[in-house]
Amino acid sequence: MALTMLMIHPLVLAKLEVGQHLYWQIGGLKLHGQVFLTSWFVIGTLLLVSFLATRNIQRIPSGLQNFMEYALEFIRDLAKNQIGEKEYRPWVPFVGTLFLFIFVSNWSGALIPWKLIHLPSGELAAPTNDINTTVALALLTSLAYFYAGFSNRGLGYFAKYIEPTPILLPINILEDFTKPLSLSFRLFGNILADELVVAVLVLLVPLFVPLPVMVLGLFTSAIQALIFATLAAAYIGEAIEGHGGEEHE
Amino acid sequence: MMNFVWLLAVEAAETVEEGGGLFDLDATLPLMAVQFVLLAVALNALFYKPLGKVLDERDGYISANQVDAAERLAKAEAIAKQYQQELGETRRQAQAVIAEAQQEAQKIAAQTVAAAQQEAQAQREQVQRELDEQKSQAMATLEQQVDGLSRQILDKLLGSLAA
Numbered sequence: 001m002a003l004t005m006l007m008i009h010p011l012v013l014a015k016l017e018v019g020q021h022l023y024w025q026i027g028g029l030k031l032h033g034q035v036f037l038t039s040w041f042v043i044g045t046l047l048l049v050s051f052l053a054t055r056n057i058q059r060i061p062s063g064l065q066n067f068m069e070y071a072l073e074f075i076r077d078l079a080k081n082q083i084g085e086k087e088y089r090p091w092v093p094f095v096g097t098l099f100l101f102i103f104v105s106n107w108s109g110a111l112i113p114w115k116l117i118h119l120p121s122g123e124l125a126a127p128t129n130d131i132n133t134t135v136a137l138a139l140l141t142s143l144a145y146f147y148a149g150f151s152n153r154g155l156g157y158f159a160k161y162i163e164p165t166p167i168l169l170p171i172n173i174l175e176d177f178t179k180p181l182s183l184s185f186r187l188f189g190n191i192l193a194d195e196l197v198v199a200v201l202v203l204l205v206p207l208f209v210p211l212p213v214m215v216l217g218l219f220t221s222a223i224q225a226l227i228f229a230t231l232a233a234a235y236i237g238e239a240i241e242g243h244g245g246e247e248h249e
Numbered sequence: 250m251m252n253f254v255w256l257l258a259v260e261a262a263e264t265v266e267e268g269g270g271l272f273d274l275d276a277t278l279p280l281m282a283v284q285f286v287l288l289a290v291a292l293n294a295l296f297y298k299p300l301g302k303v304l305d306e307r308d309g310y311i312s313a314n315q316v317d318a319a320e321r322l323a324k325a326e327a328i329a330k331q332y333q334q335e336l337g338e339t340r341r342q343a344q345a346v347i348a349e350a351q352q353e354a355q356k357i358a359a360q361t362v363a364a365a366q367q368e369a370q371a372q373r374e375q376v377q378r379e380l381d382e383q384k385s386q387a388m389a390t391l392e393q394q395v396d397g398l399s400r401q402i403l404d405k406l407l408g409s410l411a412a
Contacts, residue, residue, distance in 0.1 A: 019270040029276035039281065043288050050296035057303050059310070065300075072300050093297045097289040132277035140282055192271070 018196065022122040032130055034119060039127040042104045075099055075229075082233035087152070087240050091233065094144055098137060099229035102128055106191055106221030110198075110214065128224075129191040131184065138184035141232040142176065149239035157239070179235060183228060190224045 022033035053068035061069050075096035079088040082095075108114075109126020117124055127133045149157035161172040194217040201210040 019273070021273065026276070031275065031280065032273070032277040035277055035281070036284075039284065043284070046288065047291060047295060050292055054295060054299045057299060059303075059307060061303075068296065069300055069304060072297065072304065076301075076304075092301070093289050093293040096297060097285070097292050100292070101285065101288060127281075130277065131272055132274055133281050135274065136278045136282040136285060139278075140285060 018192075020122045022119045032122075032132060034122045034124050035127050035130040035133060038108065038114065038124050039105070039133070042101060042108055042127060045104055045108070046100055071100070072096070078226075078230060079233050082230060083237035083240065087237075088233075091144075091148070091236055094140075095229050095233045095236075098141070098232055099225050102137070102187065102228050103222060103225035105133075106225055107218065109191065109195060110217050110221055125195055126191055126221075128187055129195055131188050134184040134188040135180070137187070137228070138180035141183060141235060142180045144232065145235040145239040148236045152240045160239075183231060187224050187228055190220055194220055 021035075022037075024031040024033040024036075049064065050068065053064045057065060076088070076092055078099070079092050079095045082088075083091055105126045105128045109129060114124035146157075149160070153159075161169055163172075194213075198210050198213055198217060201213055
């Protein structure tokens with residue numbers, strides 16, 4: 001059968017490695033080298049594109065400037081919808097960087113054949129498929145919305161814990177823990193699962209069959225970036241306005 | 250064969266235990282956070298601020314232009330309206346002038362016709378009068394001649410008689 005013929009090669013072509021890291025030692029600290037390598041690539045790409053887009057700013061935009069203006073307007077709309085017309089401007093850089101960083105990370109993981117570069121241990125992949133990255137982003141989001149709440153409402157921010165009734169106090173406190181938890185695990189799980197599914201399919205059938213899954217992976221990657229940024233903006237907006245409303249997908 | 254590969258895949262996915270694993274939180278986390286904040290700051294300076302300024306400026310430019318254009322449109326419409334008004338007025342005036350001129354022309358024509366008729370009448374009367382006069386003159390001379398002739402005839406007759 002054709003299937004058995006195809007299966008001789010996958011064992012050589014693809015090998016699944018999960019949970020192995022390229023460790024770097026700095027002082028007494030252990031770092032995941034592969035995450036930093038790809039994140040530097042992502043950061044470099046973002047900075048380079050931003051630099052090229054703003055190098056020669058025109059009133060009538062064209063080319064890269066036009067594209068990046070479209071991206072900026074998309075981010076602004078996102079922040080405006082979630083945070084509100086009045087307060088959204090200072091939060092555009094945070095929400096926008098969340099979206100761009102996660103989006104470029106996910107797509108670089110899906111589009112660039114990182115696995116062709118061999119590391120002594122572990123393998124290169126999207127930075128967002130490491131739990132450290134997603135937890136870092138989620139904790140920053142928590143910090144951001146606490147900061148937004150306190151800077152806008154002072155100590156009155158604590159009032160939101162007993163809204164609408166003091167009975168909900170435990171649940172409201174619990175929410176502050178579940179928010180970063182759900183944010184980080186949603187992103188981490190989706191990206192890791194996508195890469196694993198693609199890797200397993202490549203292992204089984206290396207040609208053409210993984211392609212639809214890869215396309216689907218591109219789609220979920222983009223959606224996950226959008227969800228993370230939207231939720232972060234929604235949390236910030238909620239902290240600023242102080243309605244007890246919960247916004248989940 | 251199928252099962253064998255499957256087992257391999259599962260086995261590969263389970264090699265989590267040695268050194269770290271999936272949920273291996275370490276110094277990567279804070280460093281990544283710091284890196285992300287730095288990226289946000291850098292992108293703010295490099296991307297959000299300059300392009301945001303351009304977007305806002307363009308918005309201002311466009312809305313200013315729009316207001317200007319709306320003003321000019323209103324002005325143009327007012328001018329067109331005024332033009333229409335003036336056009337109508339002028340047309341009305343022209344019609345009045347034409348009507349007046351026609352009236353005047355009719356009057357003049359009537360006058361002229363009347364005068365001409367009068368003159369013709371007068372001339373005819375004069376001619377009639379002259380004709381009458383000449384006729385009476387001619388009659389008178391004719392009468393004289395008739396008298397003369399009749400006397401001559403009488404003379405001749407009498408003469409022949411006498412002779």
